Amino acid sequence: MSEKILQIQDLKREFRMGTEVVRALKGLSFDVAAGEFVTIMGSSGSGKTTLLNILGCLDKPTDGAYLLDGVNVKDLNRDELARFRNVKIGFVFQSYNLLPRTSAIENVELPLLYNPAIGSKERRERAIHALEAVKLAERLDHTPSQLSGGQQQRVAIARALVNEPVMILADEATGNLDTRTSYEIMALMQELNQEQNKTIIFVTHEPDIAAFSSRTVMLRDGKLQTDTQNQAIKSAREALAALPESDDY
Amino acid sequence: MKVANLIRIALRALQRNKLRAFLTMLGIIIGVGAVITMMSIGEGSKQSIQSSLSSMGSNMITIQPQSNRTGGVRIASSEVQVLTLSDVRVLRRDATLLTAISPQASTNGQVIKGAMNWSTSLQGVSPEYFDIRKLTVREGIAFTEDDVRSAAKVCLLGQTVVENLFGSNEDPIGQIIRFNKIPFQVIGILAAKGQSSFGQDQDDVIIAPYTTVQKRVLAITHFQNIYASAVSEEASEAATDEIVRLLRENHRLRPEDEDDFRVRTQAELINTLSSTSSMMTVLLTAVAGISLVIGGIGIMNIMYVSVTERTREIGLRMSIGARGMDILMQFLIEAIMISVTGGLIGVFLGISASLLVAYTLGWPIVISQSSIVLSFLVCAFTGVFFGYYPAQKASRLDPIEALRYE
Numbered sequence A: 001m002s003e004k005i006l007q008i009q010d011l012k013r014e015f016r017m018g019t020e021v022v023r024a025l026k027g028l029s030f031d032v033a034a035g036e037f038v039t040i041m042g043s044s045g046s047g048k049t050t051l052l053n054i055l056g057c058l059d060k061p062t063d064g065a066y067l068l069d070g071v072n073v074k075d076l077n078r079d080e081l082a083r084f085r086n087v088k089i090g091f092v093f094q095s096y097n098l099l100p101r102t103s104a105i106e107n108v109e110l111p112l113l114y115n116p117a118i119g120s121k122e123r124r125e126r127a128i129h130a131l132e133a134v135k136l137a138e139r140l141d142h143t144p145s146q147l148s149g150g151q152q153q154r155v156a157i158a159r160a161l162v163n164e165p166v167m168i169l170a171d172e173a174t175g176n177l178d179t180r181t182s183y184e185i186m187a188l189m190q191e192l193n194q195e196q197n198k199t200i201i202f203v204t205h206e207p208d209i210a211a212f213s214s215r216t217v218m219l220r221d222g223k224l225q226t227d228t229q230n231q232a233i234k235s236a237r238e239a240l241a242a243l244p245e246s247d248d249y
Numbered sequence B: 001m002k003v004a005n006l007i008r009i010a011l012r013a014l015q016r017n018k019l020r021a022f023l024t025m026l027g028i029i030i031g032v033g034a035v036i037t038m039m040s041i042g043e044g045s046k047q048s049i050q051s052s053l054s055s056m057g058s059n060m061i062t063i064q065p066q067s068n069r070t071g072g073v074r075i076a077s078s079e080v081q082v083l084t085l086s087d088v089r090v091l092r093r094d095a096t097l098l099t100a101i102s103p104q105a106s107t108n109g110q111v112i113k114g115a116m117n118w119s120t121s122l123q124g125v126s127p128e129y130f131d132i133r134k135l136t137v138r139e140g141i142a143f144t145e146d147d148v149r150s151a152a153k154v155c156l157l158g159q160t161v162v163e164n165l166f167g168s169n170e171d172p173i174g175q176i177i178r179f180n181k182i183p184f185q186v187i188g189i190l191a192a193k194g195q196s197s198f199g200q201d202q203d204d205v206i207i208a209p210y211t212t213v214q215k216r217v218l219a220i221t222h223f224q225n226i227y228a229s230a231v232s233e234e235a236s237e238a239a240t241d242e243i244v245r246l247l248r249e250n251h252r253l254r255p256e257d258e259d260d261f262r263v264r265t266q267a268e269l270i271n272t273l274s275s276t277s278s279m280m281t282v283l284l285t286a287v288a289g290i291s292l293v294i295g296g297i298g299i300m301n302i303m304y305v306s307v308t309e310r311t312r313e314i315g316l317r318m319s320i321g322a323r324g325m326d327i328l329m330q331f332l333i334e335a336i337m338i339s340v341t342g343g344l345i346g347v348f349l350g351i352s353a354s355l356l357v358a359y360t361l362g363w364p365i366v367i368s369q370s371s372i373v374l375s376f377l378v379c380a381f382t383g384v385f386f387g388y389y390p391a392q393k394a395s396r397l398d399p400i401e402a403l404r405y406e
C-alpha cells in the first residue's frame, strides 16, 4: 500500500498570454500511493484542472518533476505521452465526451483500438466486461442519446477502465449530475477503489463528494493549502440508501 | 497502431455521417465518370476515323490545286484551274511509283427520275477510280475507257441515290435519269460504303466518266482533283516526291515558285485527323479533369469542416491514447475512402455512360483500361492530396484545447 504511483515535486505551470504570464501552479509537491482515493478541491481558478491535465500526461509542467509509475514524464515525447495515456491513465470528464451516434460498446472499445497489443476478440470481451463492471451490461448497443446522464458517465468510466490503467483521473465527473446519480457514480468509484484497488484522483467542488474519498488535497491559488487523510470515509452506498425515495425535481 | 484498426475507426466515422460522405463523394463520382466517358468517346472516334480512312485505301494519294502567291492575288483553290489532262498523261507516262491514276471533275446538282428528284453530287472519274477508292459495283457494270473516250452519258449510282429515285421493286439498271437536265443511262449500282469519318454519306453519289462531266455538264477542261494509288503504303512518301517533281516540270514552275498544287497521302490525312481528334480528347478530358479537381477541393472542404466540427472528438481520442500520427492517418484514410469509393462508383458510372452513348447515339466508343486506371489513380491521389492538410491540422491539435473546444 506504500508503493508510490505518482510523485510531484515543486510542480509549476505557467501560461504565457502575450506579455502577461499566468502562474496556474506555483510549486506543488505531494505523492500518491497505489490504491488511494484522492479528491482535489479548491475554488474556481485554483489550478485543479491544470494539475489534473499534467497528472494525465495531457500537459507538461513548466518546471518541477512529475514521476508516474517511476517514470519522469518530462523525458517523454508526444508519442510516448500518448502511449502513457493509453495504458496507464483512465480519464473521466465532466461532459462525458462520448462519441455521438456510436454505441456504448464501441465507445468503450475506443482506447483498445489504440492499443496494438489487443486483438478484436479480446477487445470485445474487455469492453463487455468493463460495461458489466459499471452495471450497463444491458445497454451495450445504446447510443449516448439513448442514455441518461448518469448512464453516459458510467459508459465513460467503463471506457476509462477498459485498458486497465494504474489510475483513474476524473475532473468534476459528477458536476453535471443530480445528487442521487452523483452518489451512484461515487459508489461505483468506491467499489473500483476498494475491490479492484484502483488509484483514483477525483477533482470536485463539493465537500460531500470529498467525504467519500480517503484523502483530500485542497488547492488555493496554485499552491497546496491542506492535505488531509480522511479518518471517517463515508460509504456512498449507504448515503444512497439514506436519500429520500424521490428527490428528483 | 494497427492499420486495420485505423480503417475500422475511419469507417465508423464515415458511417456516422453517411449522407455527407456521399455528397462529398459526388464530386469525385462525377469527375471520374466524366473523364472516363470523355476518353471513351474521344478514343472511339479516333479509332473509327483511322479505320475508315484505311478502308479507303491507305496508299491513296490526292492531288489538289493550290493557289499560290506568285500572281499576287490568292484565289480559292477550287477556282484554280491548274490540274489538267496533260498532268494526268504525264503521271501515267512517267510516274514509276503509281499504280492507278484518276482525275476527278465533280459538281453538285439535281437529279430527276420521273416524278422523283434528289440533290446529290456527280463525280466524273476514270475507271481506275474504282480501284483507288476501293469501290465495288454491286449490280450492273462499271464504265470503260471507251466510255471515257466517247464521253458516254452513262453512270453508276450510290445506294442513297437509288433509294431516293427508285421504288423498292424497280430495277434502276438501264433506266435513264437526268442530272441538271442531261440524260444519263444507269449501268451499275455501287455497293454501300456507309458514312465517312467526316459524317458524309459516301453512298450519296453518282459516278460517270470524267469526260462526260467535263464536256456535257460543266463545260470545263480542268479537274478539281487527281487521285492516284502508290505501289504500296511505304512508297507513298516517295511517290509524293515523284508527283511533285513531275507536276512542277509539267507546270513549268521555276525553282523559286511555290507549288500550285498540293499532294496529300492518306497516311498524312490519317495522322492529321487523328491528331485533331486526340486534341479534342485531351480538351474534353481536361474539362472533365477540372471537375475531378473540384471534387477534390470538395473533399478538402468537407474534411476541414469535419476536423473543426470534431475537434472535441479529436481531443478525446488523444486523451485516451491516440498519437498525432493515428489522428492524421484516421482523417487521411477517411479522405481516401471517400475518394476511392467515389472513384469506383465513378468508374462504374463512366463505363455505363459510355455504353449508353454507344447504344443510344450510335457513337463509336472505346473504353480503354488506361483511362480507368488513370482516373482511378488520379482520384486516389486527390484523396491523399486534399485530405492531407485537414488531417495534418487535426493531428497537430493540442489535446487540452481540443477537449475544451465548444
Ligand SMILES: Nc1ncnc2c1ncn2[C@@H]1O[C@H](COP(=O)(O)OP(=O)(O)OP(=O)(O)O)[C@@H](O)[C@H]1O
Residues within 6 Å of the ligand: A015, A016, A017, A022, A023, A024, A042, A043, A044, A045, A046, A047, A048, A049, A050, A051
Ligand atoms: N490555457 C490557458 N491559458 C492561460 N491561462 C490558463 C490556461 N488554462 C488555465 N489557465 C489559468 O490557470 C488558472 C487555473 O485554471 P484551472 O482551469 O486549472 O482552474 P480550476 O481550478 O480547474 O477552476 P474550475 O474549478 O473553475 O474548473 C486560471 O487562472 C486560468 O485562467
Ligand SMILES: [Mg+2]
Residues within 6 Å of the ligand: A048, A049, A050
Ligand atoms: Mg477545472
